[in-house]
Amino acid sequence: MALETFYEVMRRQGITRRSFLKYCSLTAAALGLGPEFAPQIAEAMETKPRTPVLWLHGLECTCCSESFIRSAHPLAKDVVLSMISLDYDDTLMASAGHQAEAILDEVMEKYKGNYILAVEGNPPLNEDGMYCIIGGKPFVDQLKKVAKDAKAIISWGSCASYGCVQAARPNPTRATPVHEVIFDKPIIKVPGCPPIAEVMTGVITYMLTFDRLPDLDRQGRPKMFYSQRIHDKCYRRPHFDAGQYVESFDDEGARKGYCLYKVGCKGPTTYNACSTVRWNDGVSFPIQAGHGCIGCSEDGFWDKGSWYARLADLKGSGFGVEANADQVGLIAAGAVGAGVAVHAAVSALKRAQHKNTDNGADNSATGGEK
Amino acid sequence: MSDTSLSGAAPPAASATPVAQAIKGGRKLTTVYVYEAPVRLWHWVNALSIVVLCITGYFIGSPFPTLSGEASAHYLMGTIRFVHFAAGYILAVGFLGRIIWAFFGNKYSRELFTFPFWRKSFWRGFFVEIKWYAFLKPRPLKFVGHNPLAQVFMFFVMVLGLAFMIVTGFALYSEGTGPGSWQDKLFGWVLPLLGGSMQVHTLHHLGMWVIILFVIIHVYSVIREDIMSRQTMVSAITNGHRTFRDDDPE
Ligand code: HEM
Ligand code: HEM
Ligand code: SF4
Ligand code: SF4
Numbered sequence: 001m002a003l004e005t006f007y008e009v010m011r012r013q014g015i016t017r018r019s020f021l022k023y024c025s026l027t028a029a030a031l032g033l034g035p036e037f038a039p040q041i042a043e044a045m046e047t048k049p050r051t052p053v054l055w056l057h058g059l060e061c062t063c064c065s066e067s068f069i070r071s072a073h074p075l076a077k078d079v080v081l082s083m084i085s086l087d088y089d090d091t092l093m094a095s096a097g098h099q100a101e102a103i104l105d106e107v108m109e110k111y112k113g114n115y116i117l118a119v120e121g122n123p124p125l126n127e128d129g130m131y132c133i134i135g136g137k138p139f140v141d142q143l144k145k146v147a148k149d150a151k152a153i154i155s156w157g158s159c160a161s162y163g164c165v166q167a168a169r170p171n172p173t174r175a176t177p178v179h180e181v182i183f184d185k186p187i188i189k190v191p192g193c194p195p196i197a198e199v200m201t202g203v204i205t206y207m208l209t210f211d212r213l214p215d216l217d218r219q220g221r222p223k224m225f226y227s228q229r230i231h232d233k234c235y236r237r238p239h240f241d242a243g244q245y246v247e248s249f250d251d252e253g254a255r256k257g258y259c260l261y262k263v264g265c266k267g268p269t270t271y272n273a274c275s276t277v278r279w280n281d282g283v284s285f286p287i288q289a290g291h292g293c294i295g296c297s298e299d300g301f302w303d304k305g306s307w308y309a310r311l312a313d314l315k316g317s318g319f320g321v322e323a324n325a326d327q328v329g330l331i332a333a334g335a336v337g338a339g340v341a342v343h344a345a346v347s348a349l350k351r352a353q354h355k356n357t358d359n360g361a362d363n364s365a366t367g368g369e370k
Numbered sequence: 371m372s373d374t375s376l377s378g379a380a381p382p383a384a385s386a387t388p389v390a391q392a393i394k395g396g397r398k399l400t401t402v403y404v405y406e407a408p409v410r411l412w413h414w415v416n417a418l419s420i421v422v423l424c425i426t427g428y429f430i431g432s433p434f435p436t437l438s439g440e441a442s443a444h445y446l447m448g449t450i451r452f453v454h455f456a457a458g459y460i461l462a463v464g465f466l467g468r469i470i471w472a473f474f475g476n477k478y479s480r481e482l483f484t485f486p487f488w489r490k491s492f493w494r495g496f497f498v499e500i501k502w503y504a505f506l507k508p509r510p511l512k513f514v515g516h517n518p519l520a521q522v523f524m525f526f527v528m529v530l531g532l533a534f535m536i537v538t539g540f541a542l543y544s545e546g547t548g549p550g551s552w553q554d555k556l557f558g559w560v561l562p563l564l565g566g567s568m569q570v571h572t573l574h575h576l577g578m579w580v581i582i583l584f585v586i587i588h589v590y591s592v593i594r595e596d597i598m599s600r601q602t603m604v605s606a607i608t609n610g611h612r613t614f615r616d617d618d619p620e
Contacts, residue, residue: 217549219562227549229567243437243446253436262433268545269567299566311431312572325572326431329579336583340590343503347594350505 006045006208020045027209030202032224044209051208052107052115054146055089058139059132059166059175060121064157065091067194070280071201090134101135108149116207117150119143119160123181124173131173140181152186152213153178154203158297161189161221168302179220186213189220191272193296198277199225219299221271230267230293233275236260254290264308265292272297401613402514404478404606412468413607419461420581423535426454427578455543462536478515485525492518503591512600512614520591527584531577538564538574 010020025038088104095103107115124131129138147153155178158164166175179187190203203222206214214222240259247253247262270293274285286293295301305313311324429450437444472480486492495511499519502510541560544553545567564570596603606612
């Protein structure tokens with residue numbers, strides 16, 4: 001069976017050569033590569049056999065797919081979709097039922113060890129995985145089956161990467177991120193709720209054209225999109241450094257576009273590309289719209305307390321109290337301060353007593369002390 | 371820990387430290403050189419940087435009310451953060467220096483880092499001190515170095531606690547310096563280990579309160595001991611000499 005190249009697939013999809021070349025230079029730019037990489041991408045796509053992507057859906061809200069199909073440049077979307085949707089994607093594919101499941105088996109067999117598995121959502125493990133059934137079987141079984149012969153796995157979004165809302169305390173279905181179910185495959189986490197479309201297409205194009213995983217950070221996220229915090233590239237940062245904050249959402253500072261730190265912006269603790277790539281064709285991103293970042297691409301962001309307070313609720317940190325560090329600290333300091341005051345008073349009393357009974361022969365009272 | 375060497379009429383720790391004796395008002399006063407200059411220097415540099423770190427750290431968490439005017443006219447938060455980081459570096463370098471000095475200094479310089487839970491006399495001293503603080507004993511024991519209660523307390527808060535603050539502090543710092551920086555290489559792993567950036571901020575912030583509690587108790591008990599115990603305290607950490615107020619054994 002002669003394997004098609006990406007280019008052949010694209011042409012078959014009706015994409016012109018001109019559009020194809022445009023796409024290559026756009027992709028090079030999106031990946032932060034110089035223009036000299038565009039021909040390299042083009043060549044790779046013309047000569048490399050197509051790597052199929054199987055896209056599975058577990059417990060999820062489909063926001064990742066929604067984001068993905070809104071990739072800024074329609075071209076990028078078309079091209080990337082032509083690379084993947086042909087094969088298997090519950091939401092996007094044309095086929096359904098047994099026919100669809102048959103495609104899954106066929107691709108797995110034909111491209112054994114050579115396809116990429118993209119997972120959106122995650123498997124719930126409670127009740128033997130009954131909370132998410134795909135084609136009559138628990139999703140976790142399908143995930144394990146397809147992962148077995150995959151070359152690599154992409155964990156789309158915060159669900160697959162960390163668990164997200166369905167794994168928020170108390171996590172009744174025991175929704176579990178992919179890397180806690182699959183241990184023997186390289187896993188690329190692309191967190192976000194959802195991840196930015198350009199980030200998704202960028203990651204997938206990089207893997208398909210260069211035939212290798214992007215550089216990953218300690219938490220398994222592609223460095224090219226997740227190595228900086230929102231805060232590091234936020235356009236409101238000068239107001240942060242100056243000390244100019246929105247104190248409440250309807251004040252003068254809010255109108256002037258001051259920093260949202262005091263109304264709970266999680267930009268300083270969130271790794272994502274929103275402040276550089278932005279959303280919807282680069283139109284805007286939450287902070288630009290006047291709302292703080294809620295940290296949607298961070299592990300456990302649902303459990304870290306209010307989205308409108310910067311100091312986390314300690315309940316989310318496993319301390320079991322609904323108060324922040326300063327509230328707890330002040331109470332403790334107050335208690336210790338009061339304790340010290342009482343102790344000092346008793347000490348003074350005792351000392352006065354001691355002085356009276358002692359009177360000169362100060363050792364007789366305590367001589368036998370051992 | 372050296373309460374054992376205090377038994378009998380022998381001057382405390384005669385073997386290790388220069389001892390001076392003076393007759394004052396008919397009573398013999400023994401003075402021992404306990405804390406050498408590097409320990410004392412560290413103590414005050416450390417105390418000062420901790421005060422600065424707590425104040426600036428608090429205002430990083432809860433910044434001052436908004437300033438008006440152009441952003442380019444101010445750098446308030448930037449300055450507060452800079453002072454925090456500068457003090458953080460001083461604290462960290464001092465801490466390292468203090469560890470190194472423990473290898474060269476006298477035996478009291480090592481007390482901070484040791485926790486002799488296997489030594490019986492240590493635990494006896496420990497419980498006697500607890501009783502003394504609970505007003506159950508009219509008179510404490512004598513100690514040349516730290517008393518055992520203080521030693522345990524200092525070990526947990528000032529060695530483990532400060533190490534925690536330094537490690538989490540530099541991990542947070544590495545978020546600014548970015549991947550590949552030495553802060554990231556040395557301390558970056560802490561962020562995922564403790565549950566992410568937000569969690570590390572919270573723990574670092576809680577750590578501040580633990581240290582504040584330590585300082586309240588420490589300063590109080592030092593002053594109290596200076597007045598009520600059988601040895602001087604403040605002189606020991608300022609000029610290094612500790613004077614005993616009586617010559618009784620035990
Ligand atoms: C932020 C404030 C402070 C911190 C963090 C602090 C910390 C420490 C530490 C870690 C030691 C052990 C020294 C060693 O063995 O190397 C120590 C000892 C000592 N400190 Fe402080 N200190 C602070 C403030 C003060 C103040 C204000 C005083 C004086 C009123 C004081 C008096 C002493 C004394 C007398 C000792 C010796 C205690 C003993 O022999 O057991 N400290 N302090
Ligand atoms: C006794 C030691 C220290 C105390 C009491 C302290 C206290 C604090 C506090 C209360 C915060 C605010 C946390 C928050 O609510 O987000 C903070 C932030 C921070 N501290 Fe410390 N700190 C200490 C040592 C250090 C050290 C040694 C470093 C290393 C350079 C450091 C670096 C930082 C950084 C980078 C931040 C985050 C600043 C930001 O988010 O803008 N700290 N510290
Ligand atoms: S708005 Fe948020 S991300 Fe932007 S500077 Fe302020 S705290 Fe940082
Ligand atoms: S700004 Fe923050 S909360 Fe908003 S999408 Fe980006 S990472 Fe998620």
